Amino acid sequence: MTKIDSKIPEGPLAEKWTNYKNHQNLVNPANKIKIDIIVVGTGLAGGAAAASLGEMGFNVKVFCIQDSPRRAHSIAAQGGINAAKNYPNDGDSVYRLFYDTVKGGDYRAREANVYRLAEVSNNIIDQCVAQGVPFAREYGGTLDNRSFGGALVSRTFYARGQTGQQLLLGAYSALSKEINKGSVELFTRREMLDLVKIDGKARGIIVRNLVTGKLERHSAHAVLVASGGYGNVFFLSTNAMTSNGGAAWRSYKRGAFFGNPSFVQIHPTCIPVHGDFQSKLTLMSESLRNDGRIWVPKKKEDAGKIQKGELRPTEIAEDDRDYYLERRYPAFGNLVPRDVASRAAKERCDAGFGVGTTGLAVYLDFKHAIGRLGKNVIEARYGNLFQMYEKIVDENPYETPMMIYPAIHYAMGGIWVDYELQTTVPGLFFGGEANFSDHGANRLGASALMQGLSDGYFVLPYTMQNYLADQITVPRYDINSKEFEQTEKDVQERIDKLISVKGDETVDSFHKRLGLIMWDNVGMARTKEGLEKAIKEISALRKEFYQRVKVPGDKSGMNVELEKALRVADFLELGELMARDALNRSESCGGHFREESKTPEGEALRDDENFTYVSAWEFKGNDVEPELHKEPLTYENIEVKQRNYKTA
């Protein structure tokens, strides 16, 4: 336990962050240009941090895996961003946003971090508006808000169904301004393959240039990784194709603890799986639950006929529809948190009431909303989402209810960080989805954008400076030092090993097999037996991978198959750690649902006495069991309760 110090500042909850800022160490403007900072990732957290650190005067090198920083996967977030502005005058406050986030996370997040998040949420909206982000507005010229799951107030700001895109382009414009000024240097089509430590501190990274295939060394006084989440361990997820867990996993193997790896979010409103060739799943924004009503047939024989194509959903009478979320959760109805909505969908489908050809889908119906508000209003609110649905499914959702099913979407788990977002490796910081963060065991809708930008604009620029204050006399690091030499050699060995297998099975094929093991055993419902089985199967699959994987081409030049093989190799280790973490946590909480631990109504049942802690796993060597450290969570400002979305 002594290895973990969350460094939460003293004082009352509402004053902690102010106190921290009042007493933190600063770097003199003339000294900032002597300090180099590496930022990996250009999404909301990485892009915002790189821009802000550049503005402050630090020398920033920023890396992205795509061809441009504007393509980071934050861009795909649709619905909105939360803030405690209380513009609609419906009783919102910083405390209430904090409370809803801790409760939504099923009391497995750190109070002080979440309070800070709620506190700076308002600054984020101000910042983005000043940058020219075109948020939705009312006729009077003020900003408009909408509702999201897990809250009884309207606190979500949005830019049509493209809020993530607009916020990312805001951060990208700030970053572009700094690149133009020369304070930030941009490296595109680069993938971080390892972390370089000198005397125990993070001092650089090894990246692979995805175009030339060359390994490159980059040094700095501190390293920030904001490389997103690891949902693609399941193969099928809503993540982008290149989203991966490599930067986090390599940091873990260099000494950064991994926090709550089993906490992944399964999003209730995705387009259902339709075939073996499928490469990814598409999310339909949670904002649709503002106006859409979720249902399945009340009668099993109706569901059967729909599955066989003998009956259309529009032919089912109102009385024969089961609006199961409204039935089970009268207070929150269709706006229950994501974990609750996902499990409820699975429960109905497992019981035989699912629709679609596979029986693994439920309806999201806009008939009543269109009747009440008119098609024009629905089109203005969700037009792009309806169009996206129609292009994929080939059905018109204005006329036929949408079909949806839960899918892997977001990783609440990630690299363990303290209050300063610093990992257990000094000088290594993690931001955004890549850290284990503020969402506990379940993230509320419209909170990912809030956390990414909070970390990037308002937290990391301060906390990294605090770390760097005593580094001003440290000279720039030579990339020809033995540490860089050795780390690059390690990476080269990994690459050579994969290429030398010359087996008979493709990387994607292994990835799909891993995904199935994960979905069946480490997905929405987990059991002791299933998790133990998964650990064995993943370990066996990993061995097979190194005997049979086929990576054509060579290590020079572009080699997409090699890129994928390196990522899948990491997923084959990360997947096992996820299963291990899920096995250890025999309670249910948020998105982590253990069949052994539920209420008589089937809701997640926590075991606060034994599990009110963050799991922080320490790497102990290949094929050696990792060591579990526990960061106890204390709640001084919130009464810990069984989550209840039935009554307000």
Next chain:
Amino acid sequence: MDLKLKIWRQSGPDAKGEFKEYPIQDISKDSSFLEMMDVLNEQLVSKGEEPVAFDHDCREGICGMCSLFINGRPHGPDDAITTCQLHMRKFHDGETVTIEPWRAKPFPIIKDLMVDRSAFDEIIQAGGFVSVSTGGVPDANAIPIKKVNADLAMDAAACIGCGACVAACKNASAMLFVSAKVSQFALLPQGRVEAKERVEKMVAKMDDIGFGNCTNTYACEAECPKEISVANIARMNREFFAAKVS
């Protein structure tokens, strides 16, 4: 369905490229175009051949990374979508499908169907931003904005920077892309402060990189996956002239 694919293969920026034909069988009409490309690449890898390089990432039509020129059209034979949203039901059994990269001098080919679009980043870096630093900004509601202007700004801001406008244009003009960003800021009070410098710098950079001129064919608007209007080009021209005479 069975298809005959005619794909542009080019090993590097300076190599000579050529079309190669690949027959492909049993493609589901419900699969996406890129999933069909995945199937092809799986087959090529299994045979020990080099897979076809193409850009793609989010696969939900928003990151702007995918960029295929299919049967003579950027993003293929459907309107208002990106390549990743194109589905095989738009093709028929036995069809020959021609797949090329974006072709424009400012977008040099990296490999096969992959091009370098960093020219777009350079144009944004020249002035596609509001010069505010983090912190010290007014309350969000202190800047009231007419809904109609906010909506028009959002229409322009919806650009995903894919480059289909350039690929569609016979002059390889980037006017639609540049004007979308200029318009977004021109319509908002936050952007007015630097409006003059912005339009001058972005247009100068666009010309400097070597994008062609606009001759009003509107091919860009017709092929834009986000339906960005050519009205933005008119707005940028007004902004540009105003900047020059002020």
